[in-house]
Amino acid sequence: MLPKHLFVLVFFITLLSACGPVLTQPAMETSTPVSPSPSPSKTYLPSETPLPPAATITPEPLPGLTLWQVNIRSGPGIYFTLLGQINQNQPVQITGVDASGEWFAIAYPSGPEGRGWVTAEYIQATGTDSLPTLGLITLPNGTPAPQASLTQKLNVRSGPGTHFDSLGILPANAIVWLTGRNESGSWLLIDYPSAPGGKGWIIAGYVQAQDILNLPAVDSSGTPVVDIPASEPTMILSTPTLTIAPAFQDGDSADDPGASQVFSPLGIRSFSFTSDLSAPDGDLVDWIAIRPYTSQAGMQASLSASLTCAGNGSLQVQLWQGDQQLSNWGSLTCGNSNNQLVLNGGSDYLFRLSINDGNGLRYILYAFTLRSIP
Template sequence: MMKPLFAHKLFIGGMVIAVGLLAACGNPAPPPAALLTSPAPNAQFRAGDEIQISGKVVGSAIKQVDVFINNERFATVDQAIRPNEFEISVTWIAPSEIVGTSVIQIKGINDQGESVIASDAVFITIQAPLPTATPTPEPTPIPTATPLAAEQPAATPAASGAPAAVVNVLLSPRPENDFVNVRELPDLNARLIGQINKGQSVPVRGKNADGSWYQINFPSGADGAGWVYAPVVSINGPTETLPVVTPRAASTSAAASPTNPTGLKPPFVTLKAGQEFANLRTGPDTAYQKVGELQATGKNAAAVKGRSANGQWWQIAFDGAPGGVAWVFGQLVDLTGDAATVPIVVAPVPPTAAMPASAPTPAPPQPTPTPPIPASAVLPYSQNVRFSPRDDIGDVPLGYQGQPKTATLEWQINGATKAELEITTQQGPGIFANCPAGNLSSIAPSDAVNKRMPMLLPSGTFQFTIPDKGYYLFTIYVVKSDGTTTTIPRHVIVDCYKTQ
């Protein structure tokens, strides 16, 4: 009787092991994916509006999700709601200094700090605030942070901006925050002068009248001080001993500091944190001549003289340029001061080829608006070019064995200021040697035939028909944001195929 019982147990054990193996060999982990659900593409907001940024990122290699606004990290989420799944919900207050187009993107980051997956970039428009608009209540920068109780005001306010001797009161980011911003004044729209990272603690000098902001020791700020929003930090020490500090006005001091090394008075621009340089040009477009740079390790600030008609470029004082002024792209710098007070300056005549000495003097040109540079230009360079409905590796076959002769070129190009398409033909090279030169006159439309056709950035489509047999070369010419160029060639063959 023991033998059948033992065999029965062995059979059951084998089934358990088999079930375990089947469970272990279940569905593979889903591929990484990232999706921004809010805000909607092309949504419009006004400066001061609260913009809700929401989305989801999944993937087994993802350890945290970073939220980027205009190619700068705004927030980090490092707690998954479920295994391999992160949800993002943060609020951004649209500042007035970036009126125009902004780009938002979320990225999944692995344990090596590398980007594994990124969502499609979402472009929105920030409009200038209405003159009668009331200030928007200042929210907590990190949604999970809860406001601290208001501190009791000190009996005697400290002198404006003066350091106060406070002992044993330290400030650090709350545990759920990777960093907190340090600003010039106790206002969420004030100029950003730095950050305090998780694990750091700094001495507290004082607080504002309602206890919603703390003044800290910060060498990069005026008088060696900066302001941090109270709801996003933890305090170690007796806050009731902190003096009330009356913040200085932003425009009352032009003292030199690391972010304003020349002691400029507003309005002025400063190179954005994390930018190594920004090109300076003779006009508000990358087609104009470069005359210098703002550099993180050198001259990084300059007085503002005007702005372009589309609000995308600042005209600044620069001794090395003709007339003592140059232009810098607005998304590479931070503005200190009121943008509404900066006058619009008519762009100089665009650069053209030199005219013969005998040519008559042309009439003064009428000013034309400068075409805006797409917000996608601030993203790292990347491109995805494909043809539908048929796109093979290295070639685009049309018409072969009854395939259609109408196709659509689709593209997504980031980190570029310009892209152009040109269609040419020749006897098929290499593996396309069995294809004769195509008939360019048969292509419809002819917008890009033997000439460069501007392409919409960052994405667009071009539908075309090629009825005649032969080899055709589609070449995309790209000007990247850093001024370098590249080409993207694609082989299109009609009614023939590559040799083996």
């Protein structure tokens, strides 16, 4: 038996427990383990591969055949550097054409950019309409530079005036690109690759061209100036008043004639050359080389020759073949028109023009015309 005082103590504790609030220990929340979802892996889009640059389409060269022996030049014009020659009946690969359609670019490994230029008239080819245009020259505003032809041989000068240095001589009928003018329009800036800076000046009075008035005005160095419209009268292509003075010595010879023309069945049927001579000072002699055309070797070609002159003297005209002067070809003097000549087709000839003997300074400005008679 429990002691009395221990029994009372137990009873008292029990009573207190029954009367107090029941404190319930909150159940610990049992978390259901969840398998962690893997983080979504990054999906890398394929990097955009840059497109290769568009390939430059190089047209296939066109095969051609030389109709005559042709000169190969570094550009589309007779004032470009002579690179070599190709004989008659030789194959060529044509890669382009100039803007005038008068010159073909051909594959020529030793030339600039692996090409050379030949006169289109002397190349036989088909499908040339598909050739790309090469060597196009543009003005500062992006428009194509106009072409022009010369009515007589001209000095190319370093500036717009006769007091500037001569850079070279262009023959009559040469084709040039016009890139500017002086403020009055009396001198024209041309593309002239053989000169320092690739430019030169020619006098406007002997130039046949369109749109000269729209050329940009430039100073003597070719720098654009405030554009002053050229006055119309300066561009009238008239022959200036003849001045009796020594003719400029162009340095031509039998080996290096001042003009040369090969007649062909494809359209070259006439030829004109304008120049001047003087004696006893100045340019004493001019040489003009020609080759008549016939459809068969050994046949004779008929030609019509004319010679107009102005000045205070008269001209003597001789015909040479090789180093031999011919005596039975006929004659040609100042004022003759449509004199008929009969020469061997496919043969090379040289006309030699000089001023007849006389007293004092004698000067002649002449125009020599030769036409093939069908």
